[in-house]
Amino acid sequence: MHTIYIEGKNWLHYQTPLAASWAIKCICKAKHACSDAMNSPSWHTKSRYSIKEVYNLIQTQADKTQWARYVWNRLSIPKHRFILWMLIWDRLKTRDKLFNYGVCADNLCSFCGDAVETSAHLFFDCVYNKRFLVALLAWLGLNTHRTSVSLIPHWIRRNCRISFKREVFYASIAGGVYQIWKARNSAVWDHSVSTIEGLLHSLQSDVKHRILSVSGKKLSDVDREWLLAL
Known part of the structure; x- marks a missing residue:
């Protein structure tokens, strides 16, 4: 997957300004939510970003339902x-x-x-x-x-x-x-x-x-x- 850039910066390191648009704020909110779920921002430093990899890291193993x-x-x-x-x-x-x-x-x-x-x-x-x-x-x-x-x-x-x-x-x-x-x-x-x-x-x-x-x-x-x- 290609790296997303916002105003010329890698979005993983992007700090949201107060004047940012609603879409930009949502993207950054999702970034912070991923960091909180993994209890670490270390995934920001990886050279390539993978949605699948992050999903596998943040998902929890729920008990199987009987119904x-x-x-x-x-x-x-x-x-x-x-x-x-x-x-x-x-x-x-x-x-x-x-x-x-x-x-x-x-x-x-x-x-x-x-x-x-x-x-x-x-x-x-x-x-x-x-x-x-x-x-x-x-x-x-x-x-x-x-x-x-x-x-x-x-x-x-x-x-x-x-x-x-x-x-x-x-x-x-x-x-x-x-x-x-x-x-x-x-x-x-x-x-x-x-x-x-x-x-x-x-x-x-x-x-x-x-x-x-x-x-x-x-x-x-x-x-x-x-x-x-x-």
Whole structure:
């Protein structure tokens, strides 16, 4: 990579003047951030600068997550992945959070009204949502009594040996989470609660259309027939 020069000086040794432009300040800010991450400015003195080398020096070795494979499953619809990821990190704005913010008058579940609406309650301790989960698992032909978003994919990984079916199951669970969250938003803001049958039908249509459009001609006849028969 060519060395970057700013006003005739190597940018690694460049000191940012107060009158510097926004772009120059951002470049220099990134330089200082790299030095702080490596606890040393010694990389400034190297004759050639390599983005790859600096990246390898500053990156930290994070622990492997158990959920990444099924959250970022290629067959899942992107917005389904995002909502599932938000759920995993407990970042969904459930009524317990909204109540603390002063947005809602109470923190009770929008579906059953019998418990505080937390992520754990919605997925899937709530009676309404548990019924939806049972219908979803029955549609997929999965015989498990697990009701945890983290445990169901783990069970699928251990009990389903066919990779395509496993990815379809992951996509369906992600779609189920999205449908519940979408229905919950309708219940909170529109005061309208969807039927279990309606949620499941919407999920089935979304999942099949997504998988057929993504897989295309790469999908074998056997897998296609199995998917369409669901």
